[in-house]
Amino acid sequence: MPSGRIIQIYEVACRQFAQRGFDGVSMRDIAAECGISKATLYHYFPDKDSILRPLAMGATKSIYLHVARHDDVTLPAVDRLRRFVVETATFFEAFRWAWIAGSTAFWSDPEARARKERIAWRDRYEQLLRDILQAGIEAGELRSTDVKIAGRLVLGTINWMPRWYNPAGPLKAPEIAGQFCDMLLDGLRAEAPKKATRRNVKAAD
Amino acid sequence: MPSGRIIQIYEVACRQFAQRGFDGVSMRDIAAECGISKATLYHYFPDKDSILRPLAMGATKSIYLHVARHDDVTLPAVDRLRRFVVETATFFEAFRWAWIAGSTAFWSDPEARARKERIAWRDRYEQLLRDILQAGIEAGELRSTDVKIAGRLVLGTINWMPRWYNPAGPLKAPEIAGQFCDMLLDGLRAEAPKKATRRNVKAAD
Numbered sequence: 001m002p003s004g005r006i007i008q009i010y011e012v013a014c015r016q017f018a019q020r021g022f023d024g025v026s027m028r029d030i031a032a033e034c035g036i037s038k039a040t041l042y043h044y045f046p047d048k049d050s051i052l053r054p055l056a057m058g059a060t061k062s063i064y065l066h067v068a069r070h071d072d073v074t075l076p077a078v079d080r081l082r083r084f085v086v087e088t089a090t091f092f093e094a095f096r097w098a099w100i101a102g103s104t105a106f107w108s109d110p111e112a113r114a115r116k117e118r119i120a121w122r123d124r125y126e127q128l129l130r131d132i133l134q135a136g137i138e139a140g141e142l143r144s145t146d147v148k149i150a151g152r153l154v155l156g157t158i159n160w161m162p163r164w165y166n167p168a169g170p171l172k173a174p175e176i177a178g179q180f181c182d183m184l185l186d187g188l189r190a191e192a193p194k195k196a197t198r199r200n201v202k203a204a205d
Numbered sequence: 206m207p208s209g210r211i212i213q214i215y216e217v218a219c220r221q222f223a224q225r226g227f228d229g230v231s232m233r234d235i236a237a238e239c240g241i242s243k244a245t246l247y248h249y250f251p252d253k254d255s256i257l258r259p260l261a262m263g264a265t266k267s268i269y270l271h272v273a274r275h276d277d278v279t280l281p282a283v284d285r286l287r288r289f290v291v292e293t294a295t296f297f298e299a300f301r302w303a304w305i306a307g308s309t310a311f312w313s314d315p316e317a318r319a320r321k322e323r324i325a326w327r328d329r330y331e332q333l334l335r336d337i338l339q340a341g342i343e344a345g346e347l348r349s350t351d352v353k354i355a356g357r358l359v360l361g362t363i364n365w366m367p368r369w370y371n372p373a374g375p376l377k378a379p380e381i382a383g384q385f386c387d388m389l390l391d392g393l394r395a396e397a398p399k400k401a402t403r404r405n406v407k408a409a410d
Contacts, residue, residue, distance in 0.1 A: 023228035078394065133393075143395050149376075149384050150393060156365030157358050164357060171354075179354050187392030188338075188355060189283065190348050 008034055009044060011097070013051045018100035022052060052101065059098045060118045064125040066091045071128065077136025081154070082181045084129055088158050089177030093167075100162050129154060154184060213239055214249060216302075218256045223305035227257060257306065264303045265323045269330040271296045276333065282341030286359070287386045289334055293363050294382035298372075305367050334359060359389060 012033045016025040027048060031041040045051050070087045071080055092099050130151045136142035142150075157180045165173055217238045221230040232253060236246040250256050275292045276285055297304050335356045341347035347355075362385045370378055 021228070023226070081393075136393075137395075140395055142393050143391075145388060145393065146384065149381060150388060152365070152369060152381075153362050153385050153388050156363070157361040159368070160357070160361030160365050163364070176354060176357075179351065180358050183350060183355060183358050183392075184388075185392050185394040186348075187388075187390050187394075188286075188341075188347050188350065189390040189392075190345055 005034075005036075006044060009041065009051065010055060013048075014055055014097040014101045017052060017055075018097045022048065022101075055098050055101055057118055057121075059095060059101075060121045060125075062095070063088065063091050063099075064121050064128070067125065068128060071132075073135075077132055077139055077141045078185060080132045081129075081136065081185070082178070084132060085154065085158055085181045085184075086174045086177045089161065089173040092158075092161060092165075093173040096162070096165075096167070126151060126155065157184065210239075210241075211249060214246065214256065215260060218253075219260055219302040219306045222257060222260075223302045227253065227306075260303050260306055262323055262326075264300060264306075265326040265330070267300070268293065268296050268304075269326050269333070272330065273333060276337075278340075282337055282344055282346050283390060285337045286334075286341065286390070287383070289337060290359065290363055290386045290389075291379050291382045294366065294378040297363075297366060297370075298378040301367070301370075301372070331356060331360065362389065 009030065013025070013030045016029055016033065025048070027041055027045075028038055030048075030051070031038045034041070067084050067087045070083050072083075073080070075083075130147050133142060133145075133147045133150050133154075137144050137147070158177060161173060161176070165176075171179075214235065218230070218235045221234055221238070230253070232246055232250075233243055235253075235256070236243045239246070272289050272292045275288050277288075278285070280288075335352050338347060338350075338352045338355050338359075342349050342352070363382060366378060366381070370381075376384075
């Protein structure tokens with residue numbers, strides 16, 4: 001099997017899925033951009049699903065393996081949190097199209113394009129973050145908060161990035177993620193210049 | 206025009222688009238769930254686009270008008286920020302299907318289903334948030350940060366909510382948004398136990 005051809009097909013399909021959505025892309029479109037006939041494309045892949053499936057699965061599984069490999073339970077939780085956030089962005093930057101294509105497929109998927117197995121990998125990824133937050137709370141490094149809610153907060157900031165990130169912009173994804181991490185840890189509120197008193201500005205809730 | 210019928214069609218289409226994606230829904234599906242013939246449906250709407258367009262446009266425009274109506278420039282920026290975040294969640298909770306259907310259409314839309322005009326409304330919404338953050342920095346209420354990055358941070362947390370929010374869960378969307386706001390303002394990091402690092406809010410002057 002000419003693996004160069006396979007990789008080319010994955011790359012082209014991935015970018016097209018990400019840009020136009022799974023349903024907006026035909027086998028003809030993929031073949032045309034690869035410079036091959038539809039017959040040749042069908043020789044490798046019986047349908048679009050068979051192209052998307054490994055891409056989507058791969059992205060979800062790989063992101064977990066990537067952050068897990070960079071995690072180190074002997075580090076302070078704040079450092080582990082930073083690694084989690086920054087390495088997620090690093091992965092996203094390196095495999096941007098696969099990520100977007102996979103994410104689009106994941107959420108718009110009417111049936112179950114390997115969705116169950118992907119959810120298992122996604123759960124491991126999210127659980128690792130919650131474990132880090134829990135460790136930080138127990139060690140007194142992080143405030144005592146609802147770990148699920150705090151996890152959603154952190155995930156939202158990095159998961160939303162593919163929607164607006166501009167690779168040609170001044171900051172690379174991991175740099176933005178690093179700034180996010182600073183803001184998430186220390187908050188947006190200004191610290192009091194001198195006094196240690198805190199005025200409560202919370203709306204009645 | 207029997208407006209009850211129109212509203213029913215919008216509601217059914219909206220939920221179907223949100224659950225299965227725009228391309229996963231046919232005019233036949235919409236007609237079937239409404240309990241009307243395809244001919245009757247086509248009497249009101251020539252195609253799916255004509256159903257989605259006002260829904261998607263409406264959601265984006267309405268969210269801006271909703272948060273803008275609740276904004277009050279005479280309040281401290283931290284209170285304005287809280288209103289922005291909580292009212293976004295309130296809107297989302299009330300118009301959940303329209304939001305998801307519109308968002309799905311927005312991002313997977315290959316052509317320009319009224320995309321340009323929607324972007325203009327979306328820009329107003331995001332600019333209001335940046336204005337609030339900028340006002341907070343100038344008043345010394347918020348740390349001096351990159352307003353664009355901080356804005357992305359805040360938007361990510363609330364824009365990601367439709368992906369995981371469970372209406373049957375213990376917390377309503379505005380409550381979760383309120384907790385997000387606390388975390389965003391004061392950070393996840395624990396305060397030093399002895400040192401006077403508690404945060405304060407400087408009055409604007």
